[in-house]
Amino acid sequence: MVKNTRRTQRGEASLSRDSIIEQSIALLDSSGESGLTFRALSEQLGTGAGAIYWHVANKGDLLNAACDSIVAQAMAAAVDGATPKEKIRAAGLAIFDAIDAHPWVGAELARSPGKMPMVRILEGIGRQVGALGVPDRALWQTASALLHYILGVAGQNAANAQFAREHEADRTDFLGAVADDWSKLDAVEYAFTRSMAAHLRDHDDRSDFLAGIDLILAGIAPAL
Amino acid sequence: MVKNTRRTQRGEASLSRDSIIEQSIALLDSSGESGLTFRALSEQLGTGAGAIYWHVANKGDLLNAACDSIVAQAMAAAVDGATPKEKIRAAGLAIFDAIDAHPWVGAELARSPGKMPMVRILEGIGRQVGALGVPDRALWQTASALLHYILGVAGQNAANAQFAREHEADRTDFLGAVADDWSKLDAVEYAFTRSMAAHLRDHDDRSDFLAGIDLILAGIAPAL
DNA sequence: ACCTGAACACCGTTCAAGT
DNA sequence: ACCTGAACACCGTTCAAGT
Helix, strand or coil, rough: CCHHHHHHHCCCCCCCCCHHHHHHHHHHHHHCCCCCCHHHHHHHHCCCHHHHHCCCCCHHHHHHHHHHHHHHHHHHHHHCCCCCCHHHHEEEEEEHHHHHHHHHHHCCCCCCHCHHHHHHHHHHHHCCCCCCCCCCHHHHHHHHHHHHHHHHHHHHHHHHHHHHHHHCCHHHHHHHHHHHHHHCCCCCCCHHHHHHHHHHCCCCCCHHHHHHHHHHHHHHHHHH | HHHHHHHHHHCCCCCCHHHHHHHHHHHHHCCCCCHHCCCHHHHHCCHHHHHEEEEEEEEHHHHHHHHHCCCCCCCCCCCCCCHHHHCCCCEEEEEHHHHHCCHHHHHHHHHCCCCHHHHHHHHHHHHHHHHCCEEEEEEEEHHHHHHHHHHHHHHHHHHHHHHHHHHHCCCCCCCCCHHHHHHHHCCCCHHHHHHHHHHHHHHCHHHEEEEEHHHHHHHHHHHH
16 A cells, blocks of 8 residues: 555556566666666565566566567667668667667577567568568578677677676776787787787777678678 | 595596586586586585685686687687688587587677687687688678677577577477467568568578578678 | 585565455 | 565575684
8 A cells, every 4th residue: 555655656657567667677777687686676666576477477578578678669760771771771770779778688689589579670671681682582591690690799789788887897998908808818829819909999889780781781782 | 525535436536627617518518507506516516515616706707618618629620621711611610519519608608708718719710801811901890790690690599499498399399489479470560570480490590500601701702 | 725514695486365 | 456575495605614
């Protein structure tokens, strides 16, 4: 009763799946993946921990729903672009930016193959790959190559952000530290990585991401 | 004393970082990621849980070391191939197969950006990208596109295997279930994904993976 | 230097009991 | 139908105490 009153006073609707997901996103954004616990969540919502289980199957379901909410928004916003290529780039950038803003989305995306958030991306990419003129027999392999590349970048960005948070450093500090490690590697055994240390320090994730998309798109062209 | 005797009788050396990592790999392979706990591990090793912390910083360190052990072996074995392209394909396949055999490696790889196991893959790929004739200014973007694609596939394969294990189904059952879900999607909103359901059911992960590598390699060629 | 194992501070999840 | 909150069965990690 007291709790319910407090909830009403705050202007929140009674406990619902949507309000749970909304609060989960807030918690994930502010405290990272380790910040989402049923205890913290129920406290924010002014309920008991067990109540959440009436609306949500388990923590995996919750994370997936939170992830899907972000991905759905991002994909819906990414309709700009005149040509199929531009639309693919726009879709890629939309999810890149979404993960930049919500790093935990990248980690969750990697955990839920074939499920809804991933399907949204696949659909957006796949349509445009078809529009590009890629023949039916090559559609799957082409779309899934793009998808896997995007998921790969998503996962790394998520891990970078997660690592930076744990060590309370920002992204630049973190990449600087990695670059330092790389420049200390054995000069002959790790010649390539060593020579990339400088690049790592001042590269632009976003334009590198786009360059990768373009590389794959360039690989499609000759086959058409 | 008793424990030490038992250890000696089993022919094991006294507790060491290597033996801890070895047993961790065994546990991860047989029981998945949730199977690796300090309690299970210390029982297998005939020690107390706390003893492990003398040799290993924490669970993250342990997982990373186990992952690195597998990746190092895989990359060392993948030296075959006459041309740079063949060497890139060989390296890719080596880690694909390693993750097929040890799915948890795919998940861990996604979690440790810039660290040793990832660096091994980057080094192997990057050298060959250089040998391909890619100019210095494009080396980073090209190598990292290939790397991210590989990590993306690695992550998805790991998640597929993990999901199949949790539901005690095999990979085929799992993909069949996903294909069923896809074929029930809305016909207009998810036209592309829906049409891919059949492909999903009988595709070959390994050859799809290789097709993606070839697509990226094909995208490099025009720029040379 | 290395190991023991109890203790601490958490988790996700369940479930009898309430309304 | 929905919620409560104590209880259960775990975790990773620490640390005084041992050898």
